[in-house]
Amino acid sequence: EEDEEENFIKNNYIARTLLNEPELPPITWLNWYKEVNWPQATLLCLEPLVALYGLFTTSFMWQTIIFTIIWYFLTGFGITAGYHRLFSHRSYEAKLPLRYFLLILGAGSVQGSAQWWSRGHRAHHRYTDTDLDPYSAHKGIFYSHIGWLLFKPRRKPGLVDISDLTNDKCIQWQHRNYISLAFFMAFVFPTLVCGLGWNDYRGGYFFAGVLRLVFVHHSTFCVNSLAHYLGDAPYDDRRTPRDHFFTALVTLGEGYHNFHHEFPSDYRNALKWFQYDPTKYLIEFFKLIKLANNLKEFPKNEIRKGRYTMAHKELNRFGQTIIWPKDNLNLPIITFEEYQELTKKNDNRLLILIAGFIHDVSHFIDSHPGGRTIIKSYIGKDATVAFYGGIHDHNTAAHNILAMMRVAICKYGGEVEYIKKRLGHIQTPTPIFA
Amino acid sequence: EEDEEENFIKNNYIARTLLNEPELPPITWLNWYKEVNWPQATLLCLEPLVALYGLFTTSFMWQTIIFTIIWYFLTGFGITAGYHRLFSHRSYEAKLPLRYFLLILGAGSVQGSAQWWSRGHRAHHRYTDTDLDPYSAHKGIFYSHIGWLLFKPRRKPGLVDISDLTNDKCIQWQHRNYISLAFFMAFVFPTLVCGLGWNDYRGGYFFAGVLRLVFVHHSTFCVNSLAHYLGDAPYDDRRTPRDHFFTALVTLGEGYHNFHHEFPSDYRNALKWFQYDPTKYLIEFFKLIKLANNLKEFPKNEIRKGRYTMAHKELNRFGQTIIWPKDNLNLPIITFEEYQELTKKNDNRLLILIAGFIHDVSHFIDSHPGGRTIIKSYIGKDATVAFYGGIHDHNTAAHNILAMMRVAICKYGGEVEYIKKRLGHIQTPTPIFA
Ligand code: HEM
Ligand code: HEM
Ligand SMILES: [Fe+2]
Ligand SMILES: [Fe+2]
Ligand SMILES: [Fe+2]
Ligand SMILES: [Fe+2]
Numbered sequence: 001e002e003d004e005e006e007n008f009i010k011n012n013y014i015a016r017t018l019l020n021e022p023e024l025p026p027i028t029w030l031n032w033y034k035e036v037n038w039p040q041a042t043l044l045c046l047e048p049l050v051a052l053y054g055l056f057t058t059s060f061m062w063q064t065i066i067f068t069i070i071w072y073f074l075t076g077f078g079i080t081a082g083y084h085r086l087f088s089h090r091s092y093e094a095k096l097p098l099r100y101f102l103l104i105l106g107a108g109s110v111q112g113s114a115q116w117w118s119r120g121h122r123a124h125h126r127y128t129d130t131d132l133d134p135y136s137a138h139k140g141i142f143y144s145h146i147g148w149l150l151f152k153p154r155r156k157p158g159l160v161d162i163s164d165l166t167n168d169k170c171i172q173w174q175h176r177n178y179i180s181l182a183f184f185m186a187f188v189f190p191t192l193v194c195g196l197g198w199n200d201y202r203g204g205y206f207f208a209g210v211l212r213l214v215f216v217h218h219s220t221f222c223v224n225s226l227a228h229y230l231g232d233a234p235y236d237d238r239r240t241p242r243d244h245f246f247t248a249l250v251t252l253g254e255g256y257h258n259f260h261h262e263f264p265s266d267y268r269n270a271l272k273w274f275q276y277d278p279t280k281y282l283i284e285f286f287k288l289i290k291l292a293n294n295l296k297e298f299p300k301n302e303i304r305k306g307r308y309t310m311a312h313k314e315l316n317r318f319g320q321t322i323i324w325p326k327d328n329l330n331l332p333i334i335t336f337e338e339y340q341e342l343t344k345k346n347d348n349r350l351l352i353l354i355a356g357f358i359h360d361v362s363h364f365i366d367s368h369p370g371g372r373t374i375i376k377s378y379i380g381k382d383a384t385v386a387f388y389g390g391i392h393d394h395n396t397a398a399h400n401i402l403a404m405m406r407v408a409i410c411k412y413g414g415e416v417e418y419i420k421k422r423l424g425h426i427q428t429p430t431p432i433f434a
Numbered sequence: 435e436e437d438e439e440e441n442f443i444k445n446n447y448i449a450r451t452l453l454n455e456p457e458l459p460p461i462t463w464l465n466w467y468k469e470v471n472w473p474q475a476t477l478l479c480l481e482p483l484v485a486l487y488g489l490f491t492t493s494f495m496w497q498t499i500i501f502t503i504i505w506y507f508l509t510g511f512g513i514t515a516g517y518h519r520l521f522s523h524r525s526y527e528a529k530l531p532l533r534y535f536l537l538i539l540g541a542g543s544v545q546g547s548a549q550w551w552s553r554g555h556r557a558h559h560r561y562t563d564t565d566l567d568p569y570s571a572h573k574g575i576f577y578s579h580i581g582w583l584l585f586k587p588r589r590k591p592g593l594v595d596i597s598d599l600t601n602d603k604c605i606q607w608q609h610r611n612y613i614s615l616a617f618f619m620a621f622v623f624p625t626l627v628c629g630l631g632w633n634d635y636r637g638g639y640f641f642a643g644v645l646r647l648v649f650v651h652h653s654t655f656c657v658n659s660l661a662h663y664l665g666d667a668p669y670d671d672r673r674t675p676r677d678h679f680f681t682a683l684v685t686l687g688e689g690y691h692n693f694h695h696e697f698p699s700d701y702r703n704a705l706k707w708f709q710y711d712p713t714k715y716l717i718e719f720f721k722l723i724k725l726a727n728n729l730k731e732f733p734k735n736e737i738r739k740g741r742y743t744m745a746h747k748e749l750n751r752f753g754q755t756i757i758w759p760k761d762n763l764n765l766p767i768i769t770f771e772e773y774q775e776l777t778k779k780n781d782n783r784l785l786i787l788i789a790g791f792i793h794d795v796s797h798f799i800d801s802h803p804g805g806r807t808i809i810k811s812y813i814g815k816d817a818t819v820a821f822y823g824g825i826h827d828h829n830t831a832a833h834n835i836l837a838m839m840r841v842a843i844c845k846y847g848g849e850v851e852y853i854k855k856r857l858g859h860i861q862t863p864t865p866i867f868a
Contacts, residue, residue, distance in 0.1 A: 012823040089803070126826055161805060236830045262831045265803040296801060298831070304756045305834045311749050315742070322738045367730060369523070369699040370560075371595060389446040392560055396670045397696045397732070400739045 014130050017158065023131075024154045032151075041150045043110070044217065051214050054206025064194050064203035071108075071190055071208045073252070073278075076216050078105030079117075080252045080279040081286075087165065088118040088125075091267040091296045092283055096170065098291040103174040108185030109216045113178040115165050123157035124224070125264050128239050132158030137228035137240040145218075145225030186213055219251050226250075227257035235262040235306035237313070245276060253277030262306055263298040271303070325403040334358070335411045336382075343380035350375075353382045356413035359405035382414045448564050451592065457565075458588045466585075475584045477544070482648050488640025498628050498637035505542075505624055505642045507686070507712075510650050512539030513551075514686045514713040515720075521599065522552040522559075525701040525730045526717055530604065532725040537608040542619030543650045547612040549599050557591035558658070559698050562673050566592030571662035571674040579652075579659030620647055653685050660684075661691035669696040669740035671747070679710060687711030696740055697732040705737070759837040768792070769845045770816075777814035784809075787816045790847035793839040816848045 009015040027035045082102030085091045094102070103114055111117055120134045127133040134157040135144040165171045174181065187209045194204025231244030241261040248255025248269070253276055256269045270277035286292035334342075339358055343351050350362045352375065365372050370392060378386060387394055387402070394402075443449040461469045516536030519525045528536070537548055545551055554568045561567040568591040569578045599605045608615065621643045628638025665678030675695040682689025682703070687710055690703040704711035720726035768776075773792055777785050784796045786809065799806050804826060812820060821828055821836070828836075 011819045012827070013825055014823065014827065161808065164805070238830060262829055265801065299835075301757050302831055302834050302838075304752075306831060308749070308753050308756060309830070311752070315745055315749060318738075318745070319742050322742060323735050367699065371598070374595065385445045389448065391447055393446070393448065395696055396672060396743070397736055397740060400736050401733075404736075 014127060014132055014158070018131055021155065024152065026154070027151055035151050037150060037152050044146060044149060047210055047217070048214050051206065051211040054202075054210060058202050058206050061194075061198060061200045061203050063198045064200045064207050067190070067194060067197075067204075068208040068212050072212045072215055075105050075108040075185070075212070076219060076252045077279060077282055078102050078107070079109050079111060079216070079220055080254055081282050082106045083109075083111070083114050083117045084121065084254070085267055085279065085283065087114045087171065088121040089265050090164070091265045092287075092292050093294045094286065094292045095290075098286060099170045103170055104181060104185060107174060107178060107181035108189070109220065110182045110186050110213060111217070111220060113171075113175040115162065115171050115175045118165055119160060119162050120157055122160040122162065125261065126160055127158040128241070128261060130158075131155055135224040137224075141225045141229055144228060145221045148224075222247060223251050223254045223257065227255055231255075231258070233258045234310050235259050235303070237310065248276045253279045259303075263303065265296050266298045267295045268297065323404075325406060328357075328406070328409065331357075331406060331409050333409045333411055336415045339408070339410055340380050350379050351407070352378055352380075353384070353410055353414055354387045354402060355384050356410055357403075357406045358408040358410055359402060360407045361405055364401065364405060384414060448561060448566055448592065452565055455589065458586065460588070461585055469585050471584060471586050478580060478583060478651065481644055481651070485640065485645040485648050488636075488644060492636050492640050494641075495628075495632060495634045495637055497632045498634045498641050501624070501628060501631075501638075502642040502646050506646045506649055509539050509542040509619070509646070510653060510686050511713060511716055512536050512541070513543050513545060513650070513654055514688055515716050516540045517545070517548050517551045518555065518688070519701055519713065519717065521548045521605065522555040523699050524598070525699045526721075526726050527728045528720065529725045532720060533604045537604055538615060538619060541608060541612060541615035542623070543654070544616050544620050544647060545651070545654060547605075547609040549596065549605050549609045552599055553594060553596050554591055556594040556596065559695065560594055561592040562675070562695060564592075565589055569658040571658075575659045575663055578662060579655045582658075656681060657685050657688045657691065661689055665689075665692070667692045668744055669693055669737070671744065682710045687713045693737075697737065699730050700732045701729045702731070757838075759840060762791075762840070762843065765791075765840060765843050767843045767845055770849045773842070773844055774814050784813050785841070786812055786814075787818070787844055787848055788821045788836060789818050790844055791837075791840045792842040792844055793836060794841045795839055798835065798839060818848060 009019060024035070025031070083106045086094055086099075086102060106114060106117075124133050124135060127136075129136055129138050132155065134153060135148045137144050139147070187205060190208030190212070191201055191204040194208055195201035226244070226247045227242060228240040229242065230247055231242035233242055235243075235258050239261060241257040243256045243258040245255065247257065253269050254260070256271075256275060256277065259271070260266075260269050267283050268277060268280045270280060283292060283295060287295055336353070339351065339353055342349070348362060349360055350365055352359050352361050361368075361375060365375050368375055374391070375383075386392070387398075443453060458469070459465070517540045520528055520533070520536060540548055540551075558567050558569060561570075563570055563572050566589065568587060569582045571578050574581070621639060624642035624646070625635055625638040628642055629635035660678070660681045661676060662674040663676065664681055665676035667676055669677075669692050673695060675691040677690045677692040679689065681691065687703050688694070690705075690709060690711065693705070694700075694703050701717050702711060702714045704714060717726060717729060721729055770787075773785060773787055776783070782796060783794055784799055786793050786795050795802075795809060799809050802809055808825070809817075820826070821832075
């Protein structure tokens with residue numbers, strides 16, 4: 001057994017790595033301030049405060065409000081259509097202009113460079129729910145939402161291959177210029193648009209800049225927190241990812257996360273027309289205007305297998321809440337004559353023979369839809385033919401109810417005199433020496 | 435075989451009866467006027483015309499409109515809670531005053547006496563979809579809706595037991611006085627209420643009397659027509675009854691007809707809170723005011739069995755739309771060395787050994803979420819450990835996709851030199867005479 005354990009660890013990258021690589025000590029009330037990632041924590045805690053201050057001190061201009069919403073969607077799509085579906089998952093191919101466009105917008109979401117983001121995200125997919133997953137759902141909803149950014153990670157995220165990204169010029173350009181790009185797109189650009197456009201520099205900064213950033217941040221964070229807690233698992237339930245409309249609504253369509261983890265390089269997150277996945281439509285639009293191609297889809301057949309398997313699991317769980325007929329092997333076997341004898345005893349047990357089984361209908365007879373009398377007249381007789389259409393061709397429910405009342409098996413299945421006679425004949429040993 | 439056929443007919447009441455009892459000839463363009471049930475046909479065809487005439491010649495009073503709706507519900511409940519669930523199905527017990535109340539209201543729906551109605555309805559349940567069912571759905575939606583009333587029935591409906599009804603004083607009283615009761619409740623009473631109440635005799639007659647009757651009639655008829663065509667079969671699909679919200683809406687809750695045929699003596703037609711079954715609530719109200727008791731319910735466990743079985747059927751149908759891996763028995767068996775040889779040939783077939791099977795990944799490799807290179811490096815080797823967590827612990831979808839690409843079985847399951855050596859040793863025959 002120890003051998004087996006050892007063998008497993010040797011052959012399992014995750015087990016091996018967790019065992020051999022160092023881990024920082026847990027965060028406690030004594031050491032927490034040393035473990036905080038101060039630059040990130042400051043940014044993430046300050047931005048909602050600045051946004052609140054802006055909300056209370058700045059007057060609203062409808063143009064700014066509209067631009068804020070647009071800018072929320074655009075920088076958000078930079079993450080969902082760009083960082084996530086294009087760069088992390090290669091779920092489609094994009095022409096150069098589109099790649100730059102998405103990288104620049106993505107920078108405006110201030111979530112690190114596409115290379116850094118994808119490196120972590122690939123580890124999240126490859127090591128989902130383990131300690132090599134940088135935002136493992138098993139560490140709690142707070143940690144997977146924002147905690148992993150506020151504190152220094154306890155471990156290096158698991159090994160992943162990002163050679164495609166390190167060899168990509170656009171990605172490298174964005175990686176090198178990330179800080180200035182992010183600062184410009186997140187704050188300078190929206191301030192300028194609102195300022196030069198309708199002279200609302202202040203609104204541009206506070207609303208389209210900071211407030212919008214708060215929403216974009218927590219929207220993306222929800223994919224790591226909510227999407228691993230809320231909803232159901234229609235494709236696979238081995239791990240935590242879940243599908244939910246609400247998560248989709250607040251994440252530009254990334255909320256069908258059970259599907260996404262099962263089929264990560266599919267450019268879609270939602271398959272059904274009634275599910276909300278604007279990022280999918282955007283990618284289809286990119287294709288329409290010839291900026292994207294080779295949109296990847298997992299084969300329908302394999303997607304159905306997931307649905308089928310999960311539906312089967314659920315149905316089996318439902319089946320286990322049902323009481324099924326008792327095991328026939330434990331029923332006593334009695335002869336037809338013994339059965340008749342039993343029904344003559346005056347002990348209020350009403351026995352009826354149907355299809356080889358003897359049933360105790362004492363508790364059922366009064367609720368029989370066909371009435372008490374008709375069953376009563378068959379007590380002690382073989383009611384098989386009557387039950388199967390001789391008198392009434394019973395529905396499926398009747399057969400189910402009947403099976404619940406089995407108390408014995410009737411030898412030879414019933415009153416079959418001619419079979420018994422034949423058997424008797426055969427069983428009489430033919431004398432060898434007459 | 436002929437013997438079997440004969441035996442079946444002898445032992446099946448329906449088959450026997452259909453064979454032995456006379457049937458009227460089919461209705462044709464030549465004989466139809468002789469086959470019409472003139473009194474019923476006249477009533478049923480005239481009433482919508484009279485209602486229309488009334489609609490165009492009578493002014494509306496809101497009191498009359500309200501009373502018409504109330505009278506529609508009351509006389510309708512006379513049928514659903516009275517004729518149907520109480521008298522035909524004995525799904526609850528009712529005190530004398532309630533029995534009279536329901537019988538009087540039911541008469542106002544002009545659908546025959548409760549005894550006549552229940553006799554036909556019991557035959558409908560016992561012989562559903564056969565020619566002994568007076569309004570068999572297999573005779574078409576027109577026939578089951580109203581045709582069976584317009585023409586003389588082609589056969590006597592199948593035998594049923596109505597001794598409980600013929601022994602019931604209330605039922606017999608209503609049966610004897612049916613014509614006058616019906617006339618009074620359908621036309622005189624609503625005319626008087628509206629006339630004496632707010633001096634709208636004309637509206638009372640045309641709206642609360644005739645128009646309301648048209649609606650009550652076709653509402654009941656829909657239970658025999660629509661409810662056997664429209665909707666799904668969540669409890670059993672051996673026969674035509676179906677569940678549908680729309681049918682329920684137009685029939686005071688009798689539209690969950692698949693449930694009802696499966697569990698006919700249940701006082702409910704609908705189980706779920708979101709389903710529309712006002713008749714059920716009315717019966718529960720009767721119980722509350724102590725006019726009804728012993729409300730019958732089929733055991734939840736047996737109801738679940740129906741749902742379970744049908745869900746299983748549907749899931750199996752879904753499973754049959756899926757392409758599953760090929761039968762392993764037909765795969766060729768090759769040795770590990772042969773496998774390696776094959777991968778060296780330059781015929782663009784990329785073969786990879788995982789878990790004892792050799793897979794052709796030529797068409798898959800470019801869409802591998804983990805990239806082309808990593809798979810490429812395992813061509814011609816045993817990738818079992820890598821695929822099962824040595825490098826990446828693949829998700830369920832990956833296992834499903836993998837199984838679709840099997841092209842051969844690897845002898846001994848893979849490169850297991852020490853097993854091969856051992857087997858070689860054992861297989862060397864020990865000489866018997868040395
Ligand atoms: C002892 C086990 C029995 C069970 C569990 C049972 C159950 C049922 C059930 C659930 C129904 C309503 C559903 C349907 O119409 O198929 C029914 C109806 C009926 N049963 Fe049975 N039954 C039993 C025995 C019998 C026997 C032995 C007879 C006749 C000899 C019989 C005669 C009828 C008739 C005539 C009806 C139709 C009632 C009507 O719709 O008016 N039943 N039974
Ligand atoms: C030949 C059959 C193979 C199939 C059908 C297959 C299928 C898949 C699928 C569906 C995924 C995405 C889902 C998931 O993350 O589990 C995936 C990911 C991955 N596969 Fe495979 N795979 C195969 C072979 C291999 C082999 C032989 C290796 C390594 C030696 C490998 C390494 C990986 C890695 C590292 C990932 C994670 C990619 C990421 O999330 O960045 N695969 N594979
Ligand atoms: Fe995730
Ligand atoms: Fe992802
Ligand atoms: Fe029916
Ligand atoms: Fe019924």
